[in-house]
Amino acid sequence: MLATACAALLVCGPASQGLALDADFPGGLGAGGQMLGGPTEVAAAPDDPFVSREITLSGFVEDSFEASLVRAGAPPDLSLKLKDALSSALDRRHRDANQLDSSGTFYVRYRQTFATDGREIGAGRIVFADVMTAARGRIAVHGFRPTRGAEQLWLASGESLAAPAMRLPLETVSVSSAFGVRADPFEQPRHGLGAPSRLGTVGATINTATARGIALGLAPGPGRSASRGGAAFLMHNGVDLVAPAGTPVLAAASGTVVGAAPNAGYGNWIRIAHARNVATVYGHLSAFAPGVSAGVKVQRGQVIGxxxxxxxxxxxxxxxxxxxxxxxxDPMTFPRTKRARLKGADLERFRKLVRQSEAARQGDAAFRRISAGGVP
Ligand SMILES: [Zn+2]
Incomplete structure (x- = not known):
């Protein structure tokens, strides 16, 4: 079968294999045929020790996406980065990033700096990439640096593929009680909600509530009672996420633990201070993760309890x-839990780039069809 070796032969890997798409000819694939032979001449000033080129690779995904890219000549760190980005693009809608490894084709254009002896300098920068999967069709990603912020990968829609600064603290999220005013679950008839289960369970769910956290001045308690028409209501200051006892709780973002202790109504409670005066609070824990205590730094996604x-x-x-x-x-609508989106002038600039990249891609594909009979 036409394997990635075919793509590597046609499309070329790093400098030693020649370059199919030169930075001097963006989309200029008419010149492509002349580039397929031997090492590319580097058109750099003699005193310039580095030269930056665009390299295009494509091929078939065989066993693993990442391995297929590496076989075609892509640097391993770039392959991993692209795999993560495309997995993230798949995951955000379908939670099945494995589709990337099953089958399909890939195309990647990246910019790499080389020393005059051909050594790669630093990591390659992905300009454009797409993958065609049987189940999901085509997904394209574009490298772009907004006016404020670092270069990262974006979907053509202008949505970032970088993980949001803040995540939800459980791998699987099921909300049982949303943010806002609600009836107090402790003031309802028993038959309505079922008897409190904590008395019926032992070990990990023993109530260890104390006033210590409040005495430390770190937290006000889980909600403030109010009365409405005779029924008890609470302002619910957070969300309740249902999960079996013992499920790992993850730090929503990187930060410093400011409290990890029994704390009245919160039970075993953790508070983490994050950048820009944001804090997160975790309540009713069965236990704290080893090493998690006040003053300790934690990373986004680290198990804290x-x-x-x-x-x-x-x-x-x-x-x-x-x-x-x-x-x-409300944690569920906090902007920092959402992926970034390009706006205004950045979005305009980005759209132009997308059009250019797609046009170059089309031309490239047409050229490949003529010269290789179906290589993507
Ligand atoms: Zn709650």
Whole structure:
């Protein structure tokens, strides 16, 4: 079968294999035929020790996406970066990034700096890439640097593929109680909600609530009671995420633990301070992860504790709060949990780039069809 070796032969790898698409000919594939032979001449000033070129690779995904790219000549770190970006693009809608490894074709154009002896200098910068999967069709990503911020990969829609600064603290999220005013679950008839389960479970879910956290002045308690027409209501300052007791709880973002202790209604409670005066709070934990205590730095996604039923809780769940400049806000709509989107002049500039890249891609594909009979 036509393997990636074919693509590598046609499309060329790093400098030693020649370059199919030169930076001096963006989309200029008419010249492509002349580039297929031997090493590319580097058109650099003699005193310039480095030269930057655009390299295009394409081929078939066989066993693993990443390995297929490397076989075609792509640097391993670039292959991994692209795999992560495309997995993220697949994952955000279908939660099945494995589709990337099953079959299909890939195309990647990247810019690489070389020393005069042909050594690669630094990591390649992805300009444009796409992958065609059987199940999902085509996904294209574009490298772009907005006016404010670092270069990263974007979908053609202008949505970033970089992970949001803040994530939700469980791998699988099921919300049982949303942010906002709600009836107090402890003031409802028992038959409505079922008896509180914490008394019926032992070990990990023993209620360890104390006033220590409040005494430390770190937290006000999980909600403030109010009365409405005789029924008890609470302002619910966070969201309740249901998960079995013992499920790992992950730091929503990198930061410094400012408290990890039993804390009244919160039960076993953690508070983390993040950049830009944002804090997150985790309540009702069955236990803290080893080493998690006040003053310790944690990374986004690090396990900080385990879901439990301690404190004022009617069953195993995680109470999660996001506090922005002292104000509790809804974690599910907090902008920092969303992927970045290009706007205004950046979006205009980006759209132009997308059009150029797609045009170059089309021309490239047409050229390949003529010369290789179906190589993507
Ligand atoms: Zn809650």
């Amino acid at each position: 385990f879901v439990g039923n301690t404190g004022r809780s009617t069953g195993p769940h995680l109470h999660f709060e996001v506090i922005d400049k002292g104000q509790a806000i």
